[in-house]
Amino acid sequence: MSGSERAAALPQWTRAAATWRDALLVTWAVARRDRFALAGLIIYAVLLAVALAAPALAPYNPLDLNYRPDGDVAANEAPSLSHWLGTTNLGRDVFSQVLFGTRVALVVGFVAAFGVVVLGTLVGLVAGYYSGWVDTILMRLADVAFGIPFLPMAIVLVAFLGPSIWNTVLVMTLLLWRDTGRVIRAQVLSLRTRSYVEAARVLGASHVRTMFVHIAPNVLPLSFLYGSLAVGWAILTEASISFLGFGDPNVISWGFMLQDAYNSQAMARHAFYWFVPPGLCIMLAVMAGFFIGRGYEELLFPRLRRR
Amino acid sequence: MSQLLEVTDLRKEYPLQSGMLSAVMGARRVVHAVNGVSFALEEGGSLGLAGESGCGKTTTAKLILRLLRPSGGSIRFAGRDVAGLEGLDLLAYRRQVQFVFQNPYEALNPRFTILRSLLEPLIIHDIGRSLTERVERVAMALDRVHLTPVETFFPKYPHQLSGGQLQRVVIARALLVDPLLLVADEPVSMLDVSIRAGVLNLMRDLSRERKLTTIYISHDLALIRYMCSVAAVMYLGTICEIGPTAEVIEHPRHPYTQALVSAVPDPDPAQPRRPVEIADTVPTPFQLPVGCPFADRCPQVMEVCRRVRPALLPEAAGVHVACHLYPAGTREAH
Numbered sequence: 249m250s251g252s253e254r255a256a257a258l259p260q261w262t263r264a265a266a267t268w269r270d271a272l273l274v275t276w277a278v279a280r281r282d283r284f285a286l287a288g289l290i291i292y293a294v295l296l297a298v299a300l301a302a303p304a305l306a307p308y309n310p311l312d313l314n315y316r317p318d319g320d321v322a323a324n325e326a327p328s329l330s331h332w333l334g335t336t337n338l339g340r341d342v343f344s345q346v347l348f349g350t351r352v353a354l355v356v357g358f359v360a361a362f363g364v365v366v367l368g369t370l371v372g373l374v375a376g377y378y379s380g381w382v383d384t385i386l387m388r389l390a391d392v393a394f395g396i397p398f399l400p401m402a403i404v405l406v407a408f409l410g411p412s413i414w415n416t417v418l419v420m421t422l423l424l425w426r427d428t429g430r431v432i433r434a435q436v437l438s439l440r441t442r443s444y445v446e447a448a449r450v451l452g453a454s455h456v457r458t459m460f461v462h463i464a465p466n467v468l469p470l471s472f473l474y475g476s477l478a479v480g481w482a483i484l485t486e487a488s489i490s491f492l493g494f495g496d497p498n499v500i501s502w503g504f505m506l507q508d509a510y511n512s513q514a515m516a517r518h519a520f521y522w523f524v525p526p527g528l529c530i531m532l533a534v535m536a537g538f539f540i541g542r543g544y545e546e547l548l549f550p551r552l553r554r555r
Numbered sequence: 556m557s558q559l560l561e562v563t564d565l566r567k568e569y570p571l572q573s574g575m576l577s578a579v580m581g582a583r584r585v586v587h588a589v590n591g592v593s594f595a596l597e598e599g600g601s602l603g604l605a606g607e608s609g610c611g612k613t614t615t616a617k618l619i620l621r622l623l624r625p626s627g628g629s630i631r632f633a634g635r636d637v638a639g640l641e642g643l644d645l646l647a648y649r650r651q652v653q654f655v656f657q658n659p660y661e662a663l664n665p666r667f668t669i670l671r672s673l674l675e676p677l678i679i680h681d682i683g684r685s686l687t688e689r690v691e692r693v694a695m696a697l698d699r700v701h702l703t704p705v706e707t708f709f710p711k712y713p714h715q716l717s718g719g720q721l722q723r724v725v726i727a728r729a730l731l732v733d734p735l736l737l738v739a740d741e742p743v744s745m746l747d748v749s750i751r752a753g754v755l756n757l758m759r760d761l762s763r764e765r766k767l768t769t770i771y772i773s774h775d776l777a778l779i780r781y782m783c784s785v786a787a788v789m790y791l792g793t794i795c796e797i798g799p800t801a802e803v804i805e806h807p808r809h810p811y812t813q814a815l816v817s818a819v820p821d822p823d824p825a826q827p828r829r830p831v832e833i834a835d836t837v838p839t840p841f842q843l844p845v846g847c848p849f850a851d852r853c854p855q856v857m858e859v860c861r862r863v864r865p866a867l868l869p870e871a872a873g874v875h876v877a878c879h880l881y882p883a884g885t886r887e888a889h
Binding site for chain 2: 442443444446447448449450451452453457461462465466
């Protein structure tokens with residue numbers, strides 16, 4: 249084979265060399281072996297499709313007041329053909345609200361999980377690789393983060409920074425990186441003594457290159473595991489914050505719907521059509537995250553698979 | 556001839572986690588992993604470091620490779636002190652000194668293809684102008700270690716290769732940067748006996764062809780005899796005997812070397828064996844004896860051995876030995 253022929257065949261090898269994509273392939277491998285993980289992926293796929301198509305699918309604007317033919321506000325209506333899940337006490341369409349709530353849940357869940365994975369992995373890599381005083385400082389910071397009561401602190405910070413979903417995401421990232429950071433650090437501590445990491449040093453790789461090119465791909469599946477768990481946590485926390493009334497009042501989220509229903513005595517009126525759907529959706533989304541996490545765990549720690 | 560590598564009184568100590576009491580008493584306990592090793596290696600030479608587990612062979616190698624920093628003594632490579640190298644000087648040094656690992660199953664990144672692993676040194680040292688040229692160099696390197704057809708190995712992951720193939724890849728990677736010194740730590744101990752000779756012959760041919768200076772670390776005297784012109788026997792962090800390989804192995808002077816040589820299995824089972832027995836186990840390296848480190852196990856121990864540490868002094872036929880049994884060695888160390 250001549251040099252030019254070899255160069256022509258290159259893309260195939262560079263594709264194989266794209267180790268960062270391995271993590272996604274692992275996700276697929278997980279889904280194929282584990283039914284729960286597959287169910288989790290399907291739930292996310294459906295939620296994602298709904299979120300993207302919400303404006304097209306929703307029969308009404310979720311914030312609009314709806315009127316009866318006689319001109320009255322269509323408040324507290326039971327499910328009907330025109331309002332599949334009925335209306336709220338202000339005459340807003342519940343079904344449309346559930347559809348739009350998907351968007352908030354997914355944005356909050358995935359952006360917060362992304363933040364948690366990036367921050368946690370960075371801290372874990374740096375702490376585990378350098379060890380010594382760098383490790384001490386970062387891990388004492390993690391201890392502090394562990395000591396903070398999560399939900400109260402999140403509520404206080406969101407109230408302080410102003411109620412918006414971006415602040416909610418930011419606060420969750422700042423509070424949830426600790427688990428990922430700890431676990432990644434432990435993994436890096438074990439990886440850095442492997443011969444291939446020493447080999448990278450002998451070859452002349454810098455510290456940064458050793459950390460990010462040689463070690464990071466090997467901890468990425470673990471980061472993904474913690475990311476998938478963080479999705480569930482973030483959605484749950486956003487719902488809690490909104491339910492307690494500290495969310496953004498202009499954004500329809502599932503937690504906001506629950507708060508709305510609670511404040512207008514929907515429970516007393518047995519308006520199940522109003523508060524059960526958002527509750528179910530929260531449960532499904534959180535469960536899906538944990539299902540995927542479970543599948544990852546079994547792949548990463550095969551000894552758990554004793555059945 | 557010029558000395559490429561000069562190691563003088565090299566030391567590496569590890570502090571021990573001490574308990575409350577010793578912390579209060581101010582006692583600092585240390586493990587002496589390497590305790591005053593000196594040798595010189597001329598360009599193109601090959602040195603074999605022999606000794607049992609825990610005698611400091613691997614630590615010595617890691618010190619030379621600057622994976623560890625010495626606690627004392629010096630390592631000079633081509634006249635420059637290795638311990639002080641930083642930045643670009645260190646990078647240049649890394650290009651000149653390469654390592655072959657004991658465990659080939661761990662020496663390659665499991666998430667890299669063979670091609671990716673072999674491109675790494677070229678990327679780090681910016682060798683080759685284009686990706687095409689680098690791939691061409693990798694192909695030549697694989698060809699050199701007889702992994703052909705090279706294209707079939709490019710997309711493979713380490714777990715898809717055998718131990719012998721992996722070790723060849725590791726050798727190819729080490730040679731990609733054209734080093735002057737190659738250090739091999741038990742290069743074949745993890746491999747099947749049937750393929751050891753192949754890998755060793757390959758290493759010997761390649762280092763002769765490229766006039767490489769080599770250091771082989773092994774507990775296996777047969778390997779050292781086969782591969783090296785100079786042999787050094789280490790015991791508890793020090794060299795107890797060093798000299799031309801044939802001389803050291805055929806006429807071992809130090810009682811420890813004699814025991815090692817007699818322990819080498821003879822391929823002829825009919826041959827009667829008369830092993831030199833040595834007693835007990837190795838003293839722990841944080842309670843080093845005052846005198847000769849081997850005194851407690853030595854079959855020919857004398858009164859002086861427990862008081863005075865023997866220095867490594869010339870004996871005969873180019874051999875240096877650290878033992879009071881030899882007249883030159885009875886002088887005091889310091």
